[in-house]
Amino acid sequence: MIHLRRIAFLPLLLVVAVGLSSCDTVTEWFAPGSNKDKLPGTRISVLALERELRPNVESVDTQILLPRPEDTDSWPGAGGLSHHAMHHLVIGDAPQRAWTVSAGEGSGLRNHSFAEPIISNGRVYTMDSEGYVASFDAKTGLRSWRVKTAPRKEEDNAFLGGALCIEGNRIFVTSGAAEVLALDATTGKEVWRVPVDTPVRAAPTVNAGRVFVVTIDNELVALAADTGRKLWTYTGSPTPTVLLGGAAPAVDGGVVVATLSSGEMVALRTDNGTMLWNENLVAARRTEAAASLPDIAARAVIDKGRVYAVGQSGVLAAIDLRTGRRMWDVPVAGIYEPWIAGDFIYAITVDSEAVCIDARSGRILWVTQLPHYEDEKGKKDRIIWAGPALASDRLILVSSNDQALSVSPYSGAVLGKIELNSGSALPPVFANSTMYLLDDEGNLSAYR
Numbered sequence: 001m002i003h004l005r006r007i008a009f010l011p012l013l014l015v016v017a018v019g020l021s022s023c024d025t026v027t028e029w030f031a032p033g034s035n036k037d038k039l040p041g042t043r044i045s046v047l048a049l050e051r052e053l054r055p056n057v058e059s060v061d062t063q064i065l066l067p068r069p070e071d072t073d074s075w076p077g078a079g080g081l082s083h084h085a086m087h088h089l090v091i092g093d094a095p096q097r098a099w100t101v102s103a104g105e106g107s108g109l110r111n112h113s114f115a116e117p118i119i120s121n122g123r124v125y126t127m128d129s130e131g132y133v134a135s136f137d138a139k140t141g142l143r144s145w146r147v148k149t150a151p152r153k154e155e156d157n158a159f160l161g162g163a164l165c166i167e168g169n170r171i172f173v174t175s176g177a178a179e180v181l182a183l184d185a186t187t188g189k190e191v192w193r194v195p196v197d198t199p200v201r202a203a204p205t206v207n208a209g210r211v212f213v214v215t216i217d218n219e220l221v222a223l224a225a226d227t228g229r230k231l232w233t234y235t236g237s238p239t240p241t242v243l244l245g246g247a248a249p250a251v252d253g254g255v256v257v258a259t260l261s262s263g264e265m266v267a268l269r270t271d272n273g274t275m276l277w278n279e280n281l282v283a284a285r286r287t288e289a290a291a292s293l294p295d296i297a298a299r300a301v302i303d304k305g306r307v308y309a310v311g312q313s314g315v316l317a318a319i320d321l322r323t324g325r326r327m328w329d330v331p332v333a334g335i336y337e338p339w340i341a342g343d344f345i346y347a348i349t350v351d352s353e354a355v356c357i358d359a360r361s362g363r364i365l366w367v368t369q370l371p372h373y374e375d376e377k378g379k380k381d382r383i384i385w386a387g388p389a390l391a392s393d394r395l396i397l398v399s400s401n402d403q404a405l406s407v408s409p410y411s412g413a414v415l416g417k418i419e420l421n422s423g424s425a426l427p428p429v430f431a432n433s434t435m436y437l438l439d440d441e442g443n444l445s446a447y448r
Contacts, residue, residue, distance in 0.1 A: 053331065053353060056363040064356065064365065064410045067342045069392050075119040075429045075436075077165030078203035078299065079337055083252035085303035087341045089430045091391040095447040098434070099141035104128025106442035107425065114201055114246070115163035117438050118171075119431040120185065125171055127164050128442055133173060135188060138431065141446060145188040149173050149181055161201030163248070165211075167225060172211050174200035180213055180223060192228040196221055202246025205256075210270055212249045218260040220249065222273060232273030237262040247337075252302040255321055257309075259296035265309055267324060277324025281311035299337040308359070310334040310347055318362060328362030336427065341390050346409065348385045348397065354407055368412035374401050387427045391435065396428060398437075 071090040072080070080086040103126040107113045115127035123144075124136045131150030136143050149162070161176040166185060173181040176199045182191040198217040205212045210231065211223040218236035223229065237260070249258045255276065257267045263282035268275050281296055300309040302321060310316040316332035319325065332355060338347040344365070345357040352372040356365040374381035384400040388407070394415065395407040400423055406415040424439040434448040 053349065053351070053355065053364065053367050055366055062358060062363070062365055064344055065342065066344065066390075066393070066409060071433055072431055074121075075117070075431050076167065077118055077205055078116050078163055078248040079250070079301075080429070082205050082207040082250065083302040084248075084250050084299050084337060085301050085340050086430075087390070089389070089391040090433045091394075091430065091435050092433065092448065093392065095435065098139075098446045098448050100443055100445040101136060101141040101143065102442055103134055103136075103438060103444040104132045104146070104442050105130045107440045113425070113438070113440070113442070114161045115203065115438075116426045117429050117436050117444060118164050118166050119429065119436065120166045123185070124436060124444065124446075125164055125166065125185070126438060126444055127162060127173065131162060131175065131177075133164065133171065133183060133188065135185070136444065138434070138446070141444070147183065147188040147190075149175060149183075151177050151179065161199065161246075163201075163203030165204045165206045165248070167206040167209075170225065172204045172206055172225070174202065174204050174213050176201060178215075180204065180211065180221075180228065182225070182228060194223065194228040194230070200246070203248035205249045205251050207251040207256075207270065212251060212256050212258070212270075214246060214249060214258050214260065216246065216261070218262055218264070220256070220258045220266070220268070220273075222256075222270070234258075234266065234268055234273055234275065236260045236264050236266060247297060247299045250300040250302045250307070253305075253321065255302075257300045257302060257307050257321075259298070259300050259309055259311075261296070263296060263311055263313060265296060265300065265307070265319070267307070267321065276322070279317070279319055279324055279326065281309060281315045281317060282313050297335040301338060301340050303340050303359075306359075308338050308340060308345060310338050312350070316345075316347060316357070318359065330357060330362055330364060332357075336386055336388075339388050339390055339395075341409070344409070346388045346390065346395055348387055352383060352385055354385075354388065354395065354397065354412060356409065356412060366412040368407065368414070370397070370399075370405070371401070371403075386425065389428055389430070391430060396435075398424065398427070 067088050069088045069090045105128045113129040118125050122138050124138050127133045134146040162174045169185045171183040178199045181193045198215040202214050209225045220234040222231040247259045256270050259265050266278040296311045298310050305321050307319045314333040317329035318327040333350045343359050345359050347355050352370040354368045387397040388395040397405045405417045422439045428435045428437045437445050
C-alpha cells in the first residue's frame with residue numbers, strides 16, 4: 001500500500017512550464033537579437049515583499065568569462081552526469097525541430113510526470129505519468145519498445161511520479177508505488193524490482209555500480225546496481241508537508257549529496273553511508289506562504305570540490321564538499337537546479353528572476369526580472385519559469401505562459417522569445433548537438 005502524506009498544492013509549486021513541440025524552428029530564440037529586444041538599464045528585481053535582490057556594487061567590473069561550449073554524447077540522468085555540473089553545452093544557432101513523437105500519457109489532475117528524458121548510446125528513454133518507460137531512436141524518434149513499470153495494484157490509481165537514470169545497459173527506475181526497478185536498456189525487460197518503505201518521486205542517481213534514491217520520507221537508500229540489494233540507508237528528518245517531485249542526489253568523488261524536504265542537505269560516503277556533514281538551507285527571512293516551506297526541491301550541483309544548492313525558503317549556498325563548511329550564501333529562493341558554467345552560477349528564483357552569481361565569491365553580478373504574472377496589473381496567473389540551461393552562449397528558459405526565452409549569460413539581456421502552444425515542467429536535455437524536450441502532453445521533441 002502506498003504511504004500517503006499531506007502534499008502542498010500551492011499554485012507556485014505545481015509547476016507547468018513550456019515545451020517546444022508545436023514549433024518548427026527556434027531561430028528567433030537563439031538569434032543574437034536586436035537592441036530593441038534587450039532590456040535597458042540596471043536589472044534588479046521589483047518585489048512587493050520585504051526583500052529585493054540586487055547586484056553587488058563591487059561586482060560592476062567583474063568580467064564574465066565562460067568555458068567554450070562542449071558537446072556531450074549522453075545525458076544519463078536527471079541533471080545530466082551524476083554531479084549535475086554540465087557547464088556549457090552545444091546547440092546550433094538556428095535549430096529546427098527534427099521530430100516529435102508521443103512518449104505516452106502527459107501530466108494531468110490525477111498523475112504527474114517528473115521524469116526528464118535520459119540519453120545513452122543513441123537512444124532516448126522516457127517515462128510517462130502512468131509509469132510507462134519507452135525507448136526511442138535519438139536520430140529519428142522511432143520507438144523500439146515500451147513497458148509498464150507500475151505494479152498491477154496501481155493500474156487504477158494515481159501513479160504520482162518516478163523517474164529514470166542509466167548506467168551501461170541498465171535503466172534504473174524509481175516509482176510512486178514505492179519500488180525501484182532495473183530494466184534492460186536494449187529490450188525493456190525487467191532485471192530486478194525491489195520495494196522501499198515509501199514512494200519515490202525523485203529521479204535516481206547511479207554512479208560506480210551504486211543506485212541512490214531519496215523517498216518522500218527523506219530516506220536516502222543505496223542499492224547495488226547489479227542485484228538491487230540494499231547496501232545502506234540514511235534517514236533524515238521527516239516533514240509533514242512536501243512538494244510534488246523531489247531532487248535526485250548528486251554524486252562525485254566518492255561522496256553523495258542529498259537535498260531533502262526538511263531543508264537539510266547531507267553528504268555521505270558512497271561506499272558505506274557514513275555521514276561526512278549536514279547543512280540546513282532554511283531561511284528565516286522570507287515570510288510568504290510558499291517560501292516558508294523548508295523543502296529543497298532543486299538538485300544540488302557538485303563542481304571543483306564545492307556543492308551548490310538552492311532552497312525553496314530563500315538560500316543559495318556554496319559548501320565545501322569535504323568539510324561541509326559554508327563558503328558563502330545569497331538570499332535566493334528556487335525550485336530548479338542552479339546551473340554552473342566555469343566560475344559562474346545561473347539560477348531562476350521563485351520571484352521570476354534570472355540571476356548570475358560569481359561562484360568564487362557569491363557576489364551577484366546581474367539580476368533580470370522576468371514577467372511575473374500573465375495579468376501584471378491584477379497580479380493574477382503567476383508565471384513559473386523553469387531552467388536555466390546554458391548552450392552555445394544562450395541561457396534557455398521556459399515558462400508556464402507558453403513562452404520560451406533566450407537570455408544572455410553575460411548581461412542578462414533578453415535576446416529573443418517564441419510563443420509556444422504546450423507546457424512542460426521539465427527543462428530541456430542535450431546530447432550530440434541536439435536538444436530534447438518532453439512536454440506536459442507527453443510529446444517528446446528533438447531540435448538540431
